[in-house]
Amino acid sequence: MAKIRRAVSEEDKASRRQDILAAAKSVFAENGYHATTIADIARAAGLSYGSIYWYYESKEALFLELMSAEAGALRERIAEAAASAATGATAATTTTAGQPPSPGAEAPFRAAVRATIEFYDADRDLVKLLFRDAFALGESFEEHLARIQGLFVDDTERLVIGLQRQGVMQPGPSRVVAFAITSLIGQLAHRRLVTDDGLSAETLSDFLVDLLLHGLLVQPRSAPA
Amino acid sequence: MAKIRRAVSEEDKASRRQDILAAAKSVFAENGYHATTIADIARAAGLSYGSIYWYYESKEALFLELMSAEAGALRERIAEAAASAATGATAATTTTAGQPPSPGAEAPFRAAVRATIEFYDADRDLVKLLFRDAFALGESFEEHLARIQGLFVDDTERLVIGLQRQGVMQPGPSRVVAFAITSLIGQLAHRRLVTDDGLSAETLSDFLVDLLLHGLLVQPRSAPA
DNA sequence: CCTTGTTGACTGACGCATCAGTCTAGGAAC
DNA sequence: GTTCCTAGACTGATGCGTCAGTCAACAAGG
Incomplete structure (x- = not known):
């Protein structure tokens, strides 16, 4: 050697x-x-x-040390981004076209999400480590599971497209929307196994649907904070 | 024996x-x-x-047969719920785009989400199978990973609470909101590994933040029924 | 500068346990 | 008697962790 x-x-x-x-x-x-x-x-x-x-x-x-180290690096990066967005808050102008101007309070949130996605983008291995999913099981499993989960996304996408056609839902990448919906449901369901937050199925699904349809903000029109 | x-x-x-x-x-x-x-x-x-x-x-x-069977049962249940909600609501479904949103258009979506959560609730094993997560690795890993992911949720929750205090974000279970945000980001990041949807990090994070803050509907918010 | 001794980083064959999959005897049904 | 299911001992492969041994780096003494 x-x-x-x-x-x-x-x-x-x-x-x-x-x-x-x-x-x-x-x-x-x-x-x-x-x-x-x-x-x-x-x-x-x-x-x-x-x-x-x-x-x-x-x-x-x-393996455990690896996980800890990687997660630590990511958290650090996110904290940086959020902090620098918070200090330069009022000057933040990275709003999306068509959306009402965001109050400065959103800036750290936007920055944190952005930083996370970018960090993941730059480090595919990290994503696999942190969201190891089926990959822990091997190639053939991964495909099989992807196919199965794809079916749920298909079903959801049909609903999404329907709503978009009716003009109820904003146009946009229906596949991504559908994926977001199904995975969000799945993750919350999984969380319920471990953490009992005392929410009934009804409360949780209402919360989820309202979040997806209307979002988290109080008023769509910006209010001075 | x-x-x-x-x-x-x-x-x-x-x-x-x-x-x-x-x-x-x-x-x-x-x-x-x-x-x-x-x-x-x-x-x-x-x-x-x-x-x-x-x-x-x-x-x-x-294992593969098990997964397929379970996923099939769940899909069937969801389809039932959505179908019965669609017929139960106003039958106006084949409308053309641009029409004013029919009030019942959301119903199948609501029903599907509700049915999914309830199905999962009634069958914890199924959730573990479909969102197998760390559990494929063993007990000690699961705890370690839960702890690590908990840190991210902590960070997010602080942002959420801050926004809620400022009256920008709706009051609600901050922990669940924070969890929804972090897991949604994670899932989408993971999806990017497998499926190239051609979205830049910027586009994706804007999409995500807007979804979370404003929701998917065209009309930002109607009075709660 | 060269020799010799000591340390400890490095090597890789091997012991041992685990487990997927095979084989065959046995016995229930008919 | 024949067929078909069940039992569980057996086999072979795989891989973690160990350990006895090797050798580079450095230090001390000549």
Whole structure:
């Protein structure tokens, strides 16, 4: 195997830990947790099998540290964007055409969403790690699940298009809208498993539909804040 | 092991297949795909190891069939609800674009969302199967990931509460709102990996923010009925 | 500058457990 | 007796984690 320089100084070692983490990230993102082996990570890092264990306790510990580090970086970026939007709030002019001028209070929110999407865009592996979805199960599962979920999106899209045709709903990318709706429902349903927020199915679905149809703001027309 | 009655008739066999599927559903939902073994399923079904292979080709085939069956049942239920809401409301559906929005146009949508949430509520295992999330990785991972995602929700919730305090955003369960926002962003980001819808980060985040703030309808807000 | 000793980063074969899938004996139904 | 289902022992493959050994880097002594 290609020999690598031995890490001697503390900086060397820290950097090697980082290298391993980076290698692990790409491999985990590609194959999912179960399908990646320590050998894969070692290969990607240009190290031998055993060396991984010199730096990390176990496969699990490596994975957990990776997740934490990545999430931390993302949160930091978001906080930055929100903060800088808040300070330069009144001068913010990135409103969308057709929408009423947003009060300055929205600016950090807009900035945070934007920063998140951009961060994800720039780092596809991160998305896979944080929203690992079916990818943890393997290729054929992923396809099968995508197909199944696609059916729900199809159904929803039909409703959306109908509403758009009737002029009730704003024109726009119906597929994306439909996807947003179905995934939002799914995520909230999943959340109910873990967290009991005491909302009945009726309350939750009303909340959801109203959110989707009317949005979260009090008045569509801007009010001075 | 306690012998069970041999399945003789076709109905018997079909019913045994169903039993296995039901057992598999609960075990897969509990432990995730990788962590459940055929032995677990056999035990849950009250059969022996080998019998599972009499009815199913492989673990994978069993899992895929399970997913398809479950998703099919859910879709059927949703379609029913939407259909009955559509007939129950005004039958004006084939209108041309540009007409004033008929009040009943939303009804199928509301009914579909409601039916979905209720279906999920009544079947927690199904939610785990369809939105398998971290659960495919095991208990400790699930907790770790929940904690990490909780941090993002915390951050978002602070923004939401701020907007609510300023009277810009409607009062409501800030935690649920925050969760809806973060998960929606995550899901759309994840979707971008697979499907290239040609939307820039800017377009997408504007779309998202506008959806969340103003909703999808043309008329921003009508008086609550 | 060269030799020798010590440390600890690195290697990779191997032990061991796990588990998907196979095989065959046994027994119920007919 | 024959067919068909059930049981569960068995096999083989896979992969985590270990460990005995190797060797680069550096230090001390000559």
